[in-house]
Every structure is written in C-alpha cells, then in structure tokens.
Amino acid sequence: MAEAKKARAFAKVQRPRLYEQLMQQILAFVEAEQLGPGDHLPAERELAEQLGVSRATLAQALVALEVLGVIDVQHGTGAVLVHRPSVATVLRELREHKNRLPDIVEARSTLEVKLAALAAARRTEADLRKIDHALEVMAAEIGEGGRGERGDELFHEAITAAAKSAVLQKLMTFIAEMVLETRIESLGQPGRPERSLESHLKIADAIRRGDSTGAAAAMGEHIEMVSDVALLRDGR
Structure with missing residues (x-):
C-alpha cells in the first residue's frame, strides 16, 4: 500500500520538445562562440544542416527565441543576437510565455x-x-x-x-x-x-x-x- 501511494505521488516526466532542445543547442553555440549583441547566427540552411533538422523545425526554435527577445530575425539579414541569456532563463521565460x-x-x-x-x-x-x-x-x-x-x-x-x-x-x-x-x-x-x-x-x-x-x-x-x-x- 505504501509503495502504491509513493508511486502515485510522482508526476509523469515530460521530455523537452524538439524545438526546446534546438533552442538549448543554439544558446550553447552562442556561448561557445562568445557571440554578443549584434552578432549574426549562421544562416538557417547551414544551421539546420549542422543540427540535423529541417528548416521548418529549426524555424520553430528561432521564432521562440525571437518572441523571447533573444534574437531579431529580419528578412535578408538572418538572425541577429540581441542579448545572451542563460539557458535556464530562456527555458523559464518560454514556460511563462506558453x-x-x-x-x-x-x-x-x-x-x-x-x-x-x-x-x-x-x-x-x-x-x-x-x-x-x-x-x-x-x-x-x-x-x-x-x-x-x-x-x-x-x-x-x-x-x-x-x-x-x-x-x-x-x-x-x-x-x-x-x-x-x-x-x-x-x-x-x-x-x-x-x-x-x-x-x-x-x-x-x-x-x-x-x-x-x-x-x-x-x-x-x-x-x-x-x-x-x-x-x-x-x-x-
């Protein structure tokens, strides 16, 4: 009985969605390359190839980062870094936004x-x-x-x-x-x-x-x- 109660106390663990994983990898790249405000991210095609995903899937991650104010995406110029937050901060803000x-x-x-x-x-x-x-x-x-x-x-x-x-x-x-x-x-x-x-x-x-x-x-x-x-x- 005690074991059954203990089992019911745990909530199902949710796996991060693919675009969330991509966001983390993009932010890790930004950190590793020491990119700062005004620096460009690689072109979408190149970034999608490096991450091994379609451009449509990558677009979800980029849009989420844009909504959170991390990047600015303009037609013809690509994604430009606005500020460099921590991964934890971005994921928390993403949950709040959702x-x-x-x-x-x-x-x-x-x-x-x-x-x-x-x-x-x-x-x-x-x-x-x-x-x-x-x-x-x-x-x-x-x-x-x-x-x-x-x-x-x-x-x-x-x-x-x-x-x-x-x-x-x-x-x-x-x-x-x-x-x-x-x-x-x-x-x-x-x-x-x-x-x-x-x-x-x-x-x-x-x-x-x-x-x-x-x-x-x-x-x-x-x-x-x-x-x-x-x-x-x-x-x-």
Whole structure:
C-alpha cells in the first residue's frame, strides 16, 4: 500500500520538445562562440544542416527565441543576437510565455470579434482606405519573402480605429505587447503569412459590405487560425 501511494505521488516526466532542445543547442553555440549583441547566427540552411533538422523545425526554435527577445530575425539579414541569456532563463521565460498564450488568445477573441462587428457598422471611406493600405503593405512584404508583420499590425489597428470605440481601443492598446508575441509566433509558422492575408481579405470584404455578423464570424475564424502555434500543440 505504501509503495502504491509513493508511486502515485510522482508526476509523469515530460521530455523537452524538439524545438526546446534546438533552442538549448543554439544558446550553447552562442556561448561557445562568445557571440554578443549584434552578432549574426549562421544562416538557417547551414544551421539546420549542422543540427540535423529541417528548416521548418529549426524555424520553430528561432521564432521562440525571437518572441523571447533573444534574437531579431529580419528578412535578408538572418538572425541577429540581441542579448545572451542563460539557458535556464530562456527555458523559464518560454514556460511563462506558453502559460499566458491561452489568455492572450481568449482576450483577442473577445475584443477583436466585437471590434470587427462594430467596424462593419461604423466604418467610413477613410477607414476602408486604411484597411486596404494595410492589406497592400502585407501583400508586398510577403511578396518580397517577408512575414508581413507590419501589414498585419496595420490591418488590426485600422479595424480597431474603424470600430469607433474608445474603451475597446484602450483595451487593445493595453494588450498590444502581448499580441505582438502571438503575431511573431503565428507569422513564423510555415505558410501562415499567406493564409493570414487571405483571412484578412475575407474580414475586410465583410466590413466593406457593412456585414457585422459576417465580419465577426470572419474575425473569429481568423483568431482561431492564427492562434494555432507550435507552443500550444501536444505533438513534438
């Protein structure tokens, strides 16, 4: 009986996910090479070959490091080290980030679905021009091989402004930093920028028609899609 109780007291040990292992190896490389802020990491193709993984798998680790502010990834320049933290610090921050992701998704679903509905009812021609401009910026970024982060940000800002709700706008400003985390993470998923742009076009079309119900539904689908990120999946 005592042995049975003792066995039940232990929790199942979770193996680190592959991208977590890759993060540790990348940080070990940074430490071994004594890289400092402003130094470049090897190109993705070279790094993937050295680690023996696909570039898609490596991208998950790099996106996680970018979200945590360890590196900055820019199209055309690759990954640049921002600061050199300890492995323990990064893994702790990664767990904290993962734990708050569901709350960020919940907040976005609540606020942005309502904002889309209000935007459809209250938008002006000037608002529609700003929405169209954001779509053009995002399409151009993706066309040049980028992730469309600036266009994505402009699009959601334009919808928030079109809703004409001062209180909801303040709430969106309050969670802006957290939304930035999910934006980087989501648009770092393979094929996600293109899918996100298509989703934006659907939302914009409903707003242009003045269809509040359709705009809300399209935004709800969009938030659900962009919230599908590696950190919240059960698989490794």
